[in-house]
Amino acid sequence: MDIATSAVAKVAEYLVDPIIHPFTYCCTYNTNFEKLNNEVDKLKNARESVRYKVDDSRIKGDGIQHHVEKWMITVDKAINEVETLIADKENSNNRWLKGLCPNLKTRYQLSMKAESEANAIAGLLEKGRFDGVSFRTIPEETWLNSTQGFMHFESRTSTLKEILDALSNRNFNMIGVYGMGGIGKTTLVKEVGRQAKEYNLFEKVISAHVSRTPQIKEIQREIAEKLGLKIDEESETGRAGRLLERLKKETKILIILDDIWGSLGLEAIGIPLADDMGGCKVLLTARSHDVLSSKMDCQKNIFVDVLNAKEAWSLFEKMTGDCIENGELKSVATEIVKECAGLPIAILPVAKALKNKSSLYVWKDALRQLKNKSLLGAAYSSLELSYYHLEDEDLGGEELRKTFLLIGYSYIRNVKDLLYHGMGLGLFQNINTVDEARDRAHTLVDKLKNSCLLLGGWRSEWFSMHDVVRDVAISIASRDQHVFAVENEVVPLTSWPDKDVLKDCTAISLNNSNINELPQGFECPQLKYFRIHNDHSLKIPDNFFTGMTELRVLDFTRMHLLALPSSLGLLQNLQTLSLDYCELGDMAIIGDLKKLVILALRGSDMKELVGEIGQLTQLRLLIAPMLPTESYSPRCLIELIPIRRTIYW
Known part of the structure; x- marks a missing residue:
C-alpha cells in the first residue's frame, strides 16, 4: 500500500x-x-x-x-x-x-x-x-607632485644631491640646510622631499613651518593633520606623547622643519629621531649655521649660496621674457641683475615687475632705485619696486597693494581671514555678496603669489609671506598708512606710541603679544583696524573703545574675555568682529553693533549663542562653534533665519 x-x-x-x-x-x-x-x-x-x-x-x-x-x-x-x-x-x-x-x-x-x-x-x-x-583621506602636500619653482641650476642641483646623499646615510638622522634669507632654502628642501619620495628613500614626507616665534601646538597640529592623526589633548606634553606614539610606528618618514631661528626641542613637539626601531629623519632650514650646529646638533649642515652671475642672469631672463633682447634694455638689465647680487628673492620680484615692459625709462628708474644699496638694501628696494609695480587690468593695482600690506601687518595666513578682514575694511571693490568677496580674495592671493610676494601653503587656501617681504610690507604700511605693527617676541612692546602718533594711526596689529593690560585713554580717531593675538589674560579697560569710533575691524584672538567692555557698543562703524579661540562670557553688548557684517567665533569656549545676535540685521556671515540646540535662545533662532544660508559652522 x-x-x-x-x-x-x-x-x-x-x-x-x-x-x-x-x-x-x-x-x-x-x-x-x-x-x-x-x-x-x-x-x-x-x-x-x-x-x-x-x-x-x-x-x-x-x-x-x-x-x-x-x-x-x-x-x-x-x-x-x-x-x-x-x-x-x-x-x-x-x-x-x-x-x-x-x-x-x-x-x-x-x-x-x-x-x-x-x-x-x-x-x-x-x-x-x-x-x-x-x-578620512590624508591629503598629500601639493608640492610633492610639482617641480614648479625649483631652479635647475648647477649650484642648486649639486646642493640637492648633497642633501639627498646625507639623507641616505644611516649615520645621519638630522640634517641642516642654511643660507641667508631669500636664498631659496624652502624651495630647495621641497624639491629634496619630492625626489626623496619619488626615489622611495621615504614612504612619507611632511613639512611644518617653524618661524621666529615657534608655536609648539601649531607645529604639532600641522604634523598631526598631515598624518591623518586626531589629537584631542590640550596640553603640549599630552599632544607630544600622542604624536610620538604615532611617529615611532613609521619606518621611513622625513619631516621638514622650515625656518628655524633658535633651539627647538623635538621631544617637546613629539618627533622621535630615526633609529633601528623606527622614527623620523629630520631636515631643517635656518639662516644661521650656529643654530643648526650648536642649538640643534645637526650631524651635517649644508650651505646654500647665492646664485652665480650666469645663473642669476638666466633666472632673470627666464622671468622677464623676450623684451631684454632689446640692446638698450639688455645693458640696463645687466646692471639690475648685478644689483640683485644673486639673491632669488630680489631677482624674482624685480623680474616679475619688469616683465614685458618695453619702455627704457621704466628700466632706468628701476635701476636707480637699486643703485648704491647694500645686499639687504637691494632686496628691500627690489621688493618695494615689485610692490609699486603691482597692477592688474581687471582688479587694479591699488586693491592688490592694499591686500599685500594687510597680509603683511596682520600676519594672516589663509584666504578665509583675508575675506573677513578685507570685507570689514571695504577692501574689495564692486562686490555684492560674500561668495563674490571670497572669489576676489582667492584671486588677489593668486596674483600676489604670481608676483612672488606670497608663498604657497600646504593647501591651496593657505599662504605664507617671507620674513624679508613682511618686513618690507610693514615698513611701507607704517610709512604710507600710519600702521603700528609689532611681533612681540621679535620686537618686545615696551611702550605704546605717543599720543600724536596714535591720533594718525589707521591700524594696530600686535602678533603673539604678551602685554598684560591695555592703556587708558586710548585716543585713535583714525583707527580702522585693531588686532591682538594674545595667549594670556589681558585686562581691557571698560572705556577702551571710546576714542576709536571709526573702527571697522576688531580681531581679538586667543584671549580670556569673560566680560566684553561696555564701550564696545560705541563702535557703530564696526563691520568685522573676530573673537576666535577665546574664552567668552557675557556677550550681550554685541547686540549694539548694528552695522556688523561678519562675526567670527571659531573655536571659542562659550556656553550659549546669545539672543542679542538676532538684533544684527546687517549680519551676512556668522562663524560659530557647534553648540547644543538648547544653547540658542528662541529669539536668536527666529532672528537668524534670514541669514541662515551664510552661517558657516
Whole structure:
C-alpha cells in the first residue's frame, strides 16, 4: 500500500507539478510585477540616500568605501534591467486569439523573471544598509607632485644631491640646510622631499613651518593633520606623547622643519629621531649655521649660496621674457641683475615687475632705485619696486597693494581671514555678496603669489609671506598708512606710541603679544583696524573703545574675555568682529553693533549663542562653534533665519 502511494505521489510530481507550476506564475503575474515595482521604488530611494551621503563625503574630501561604490554600480545595473523588463512587459504580446485569451507562455516567463528580479532587489536593499560610506583621506602636500619653482641650476642641483646623499646615510638622522634669507632654502628642501619620495628613500614626507616665534601646538597640529592623526589633548606634553606614539610606528618618514631661528626641542613637539626601531629623519632650514650646529646638533649642515652671475642672469631672463633682447634694455638689465647680487628673492620680484615692459625709462628708474644699496638694501628696494609695480587690468593695482600690506601687518595666513578682514575694511571693490568677496580674495592671493610676494601653503587656501617681504610690507604700511605693527617676541612692546602718533594711526596689529593690560585713554580717531593675538589674560579697560569710533575691524584672538567692555557698543562703524579661540562670557553688548557684517567665533569656549545676535540685521556671515540646540535662545533662532544660508559652522 505504501509503495503504491509513493508511486502515485511520484507520478504527480512529474506529471502534475510541471502543469501547476507555470499556471501559478500566470496567476501571480500582476502580483509579481506589483511587488517588483515596490521593491524598485525602495531601491531607488535607498540609492538616492546613499548617493547624497557619498556626494557630501566627496565635497568634504573624504574617500568612498570600495564596497559602497561597487554596490551603487550594481544597483544602477539592476534598476536598468528592471526598467527593461517592465518595457518588455508593456511591449510584449500578452494575449492571443484576437485578444480574447492571455498568452500564458509569455506571462509565465515575465512573471517568473519579475519574481526573480524582486528577490534580487530585496537582497540589494539589505546589503545597502551601510554603517558609513566614507573614510578620512590624508591629503598629500601639493608640492610633492610639482617641480614648479625649483631652479635647475648647477649650484642648486649639486646642493640637492648633497642633501639627498646625507639623507641616505644611516649615520645621519638630522640634517641642516642654511643660507641667508631669500636664498631659496624652502624651495630647495621641497624639491629634496619630492625626489626623496619619488626615489622611495621615504614612504612619507611632511613639512611644518617653524618661524621666529615657534608655536609648539601649531607645529604639532600641522604634523598631526598631515598624518591623518586626531589629537584631542590640550596640553603640549599630552599632544607630544600622542604624536610620538604615532611617529615611532613609521619606518621611513622625513619631516621638514622650515625656518628655524633658535633651539627647538623635538621631544617637546613629539618627533622621535630615526633609529633601528623606527622614527623620523629630520631636515631643517635656518639662516644661521650656529643654530643648526650648536642649538640643534645637526650631524651635517649644508650651505646654500647665492646664485652665480650666469645663473642669476638666466633666472632673470627666464622671468622677464623676450623684451631684454632689446640692446638698450639688455645693458640696463645687466646692471639690475648685478644689483640683485644673486639673491632669488630680489631677482624674482624685480623680474616679475619688469616683465614685458618695453619702455627704457621704466628700466632706468628701476635701476636707480637699486643703485648704491647694500645686499639687504637691494632686496628691500627690489621688493618695494615689485610692490609699486603691482597692477592688474581687471582688479587694479591699488586693491592688490592694499591686500599685500594687510597680509603683511596682520600676519594672516589663509584666504578665509583675508575675506573677513578685507570685507570689514571695504577692501574689495564692486562686490555684492560674500561668495563674490571670497572669489576676489582667492584671486588677489593668486596674483600676489604670481608676483612672488606670497608663498604657497600646504593647501591651496593657505599662504605664507617671507620674513624679508613682511618686513618690507610693514615698513611701507607704517610709512604710507600710519600702521603700528609689532611681533612681540621679535620686537618686545615696551611702550605704546605717543599720543600724536596714535591720533594718525589707521591700524594696530600686535602678533603673539604678551602685554598684560591695555592703556587708558586710548585716543585713535583714525583707527580702522585693531588686532591682538594674545595667549594670556589681558585686562581691557571698560572705556577702551571710546576714542576709536571709526573702527571697522576688531580681531581679538586667543584671549580670556569673560566680560566684553561696555564701550564696545560705541563702535557703530564696526563691520568685522573676530573673537576666535577665546574664552567668552557675557556677550550681550554685541547686540549694539548694528552695522556688523561678519562675526567670527571659531573655536571659542562659550556656553550659549546669545539672543542679542538676532538684533544684527546687517549680519551676512556668522562663524560659530557647534553648540547644543538648547544653547540658542528662541529669539536668536527666529532672528537668524534670514541669514541662515551664510552661517558657516
